[in-house]
Amino acid sequence: MSFARIVATGSALPERVVTNADLEKLVDTSDEWIRSRTGIRERRVAAEGETTGDLAFRAARQALHDAGVKASELDMIVLGTTTPDLIFPATACLIQDWLGANGCAAFDVNAACSGFMYALGIADKFIRAGNAKKVLVVGAETLTRMVDWSERETCVLFGDGAGAVVLEASDEPGVLATCLHADGGYKDLLWNPVGVSAGFKDEKNHGVRINMSGREVFKVAVKTLDSLVGQTLREAGMHEKDVDWLIPHQANLRIIEATAKRLGMSMDRVIVTVDKHANTSSGSVPLALDAAVRSGKVRRGQNLLLEAFGGGFTWASAMVRY
Ligand code: ACO
Numbered sequence: 349m350s351f352a353r354i355v356a357t358g359s360a361l362p363e364r365v366v367t368n369a370d371l372e373k374l375v376d377t378s379d380e381w382i383r384s385r386t387g388i389r390e391r392r393v394a395a396e397g398e399t400t401g402d403l404a405f406r407a408a409r410q411a412l413h414d415a416g417v418k419a420s421e422l423d424m425i426v427l428g429t430t431t432p433d434l435i436f437p438a439t440a441c442l443i444q445d446w447l448g449a450n451g452c453a454a455f456d457v458n459a460a461c462s463g464f465m466y467a468l469g470i471a472d473k474f475i476r477a478g479n480a481k482k483v484l485v486v487g488a489e490t491l492t493r494m495v496d497w498s499e500r501e502t503c504v505l506f507g508d509g510a511g512a513v514v515l516e517a518s519d520e521p522g523v524l525a526t527c528l529h530a531d532g533g534y535k536d537l538l539w540n541p542v543g544v545s546a547g548f549k550d551e552k553n554h555g556v557r558i559n560m561s562g563r564e565v566f567k568v569a570v571k572t573l574d575s576l577v578g579q580t581l582r583e584a585g586m587h588e589k590d591v592d593w594l595i596p597h598q599a600n601l602r603i604i605e606a607t608a609k610r611l612g613m614s615m616d617r618v619i620v621t622v623d624k625h626a627n628t629s630s631g632s633v634p635l636a637l638d639a640a641v642r643s644g645k646v647r648r649g650q651n652l653l654l655e656a657f658g659g660g661f662t663w664a665s666a667m668v669r670y
Contacts, residue, residue: 351522352475352483352515354670355417358410359511359638360403361625362394368504375500382504387601391507391626394490401433401442403510404488407634408443412484415514419447423480425454426471428463428487428630430659431494432456435544439488449484459530460538461597461658463487463630464511468654468666469526475517486512487630494540494556502558505599507626511634521669524651525583527576534568534661537561569599569657570606576655576665577611584667588612590651591667595640597656598622598632607655619645629658646670 367390368379382388394403404427412419427440434442440454459466464487474480488510495503515523538560541550548555573596581587588611596604598621608618619640621632628635633654640646648670655665 350475350478350517351520352472353518353520353522354668355514355516356411356415357511357513357634357638357641358407358414359509359635360406360410361392361509362398362403364393364395365390366393371504374497375503377500377504386505387620387622388504388626389623392509393492394508398490399433400429400431400488400490400510401439403490403508403631404439404486404512405443405446407488407510407512408447408484408486411512411514412447417482417514419449422449422452422482422484424452424471424474424483425449426457426467426483426485428457428459428467429489430458430460430463430629431489431491440486443486459658459662459664460660461599461627461629461632462656462660462662462664464633465654465656465664465666466528466662468513468523469528469664471515472523472526472666475515481517483515484512485515486510487632487634489629489631491627491629494558496557501562502560505627506558507628509625509628509631509635511631511638513634513637524667524669525580526664526666527579527583528664529576530660530662532660537564537568538659538661566600566603568661569603572661572663573603573607573655573657574610576663577607577653580653580655580665580667586651586667591653592617592650593640593646593652594618595633595636595652595654597658598625598636599627599657611653632656
């Protein structure tokens, strides 16, 4: 039985740092409000002309380099994003060409903030089925491009960034379990209500813009992640005490703390990057994973519980033996 093993990770962030103090100059907010409600201190914002594909490419190149895998050896590229460079081709196709992996399967997955977790789940299934041996999985976003900088409810929450992993078929575990879910009934609580087919203006004549009922999203996220981590443990045949690190979606420190509490884990076993990256949607989990690997916190043989929750609603997880 082949497992999908993470051989290496990579990440990329835009250079420009926007602090909470910078946002105080744009909207009626305060560093204290943002930090106490979300844990966010700063976020990265893509430069003009810098795209999701650019960030994805840099993260992917680093992961491939560290894996010692040539782009031409890849069987597949799966890229989670809700902010693609273009409507088509997929951003996965763009970076496939830039990397020189031409010919392999390449496609995007739009599952909002769960995009990377969905991409990882799909890649894992292809490897387990024996249909792919080396797969590049990326989560990349320039979410600030759909932020209305005059709306304090949302503009303080988001940032840009990308993370990537190279997966390889191996007899050693590996991804132990993945769980993917969605409930479209919650569409209106977190959405961007414009698009190609619906039209690029909503009923209030607004263009591209994140609409979020923050308090409701918060409540459903905490409840849903609670049952998701339980399901993930069951599917992996593991108990809370077997998990070495929780690597959660970085949307809000209070949601992360609630999930850690559910698992009986102290916060020193939780990877937190929300303070520096804010919510980078699909970029969030692989950015946190790469930071944890590079800092030496996450080591080979450890069990990692990865999870995310986002618009759709979508929610997804993976138990990974690193
Ligand atoms: N600065 C100052 N005050 C603010 C700000 C701000 N930036 N934003 C809102 N407020 C005000 C509100 O207007 C409200 O004022 P009122 O009491 O006078 O009406 C007050 O602060 C409290 O607002 P709440 O919404 O109750 O604040 P809450 O404690 O719920 O925190 C937050 C808001 C941070 C948005 C939280 O609800 C949250 O994190 N929700 C989940 C977000 C999330 O996880 N999204 C998921 C993924 S995103 C994706 O998939 C793209």
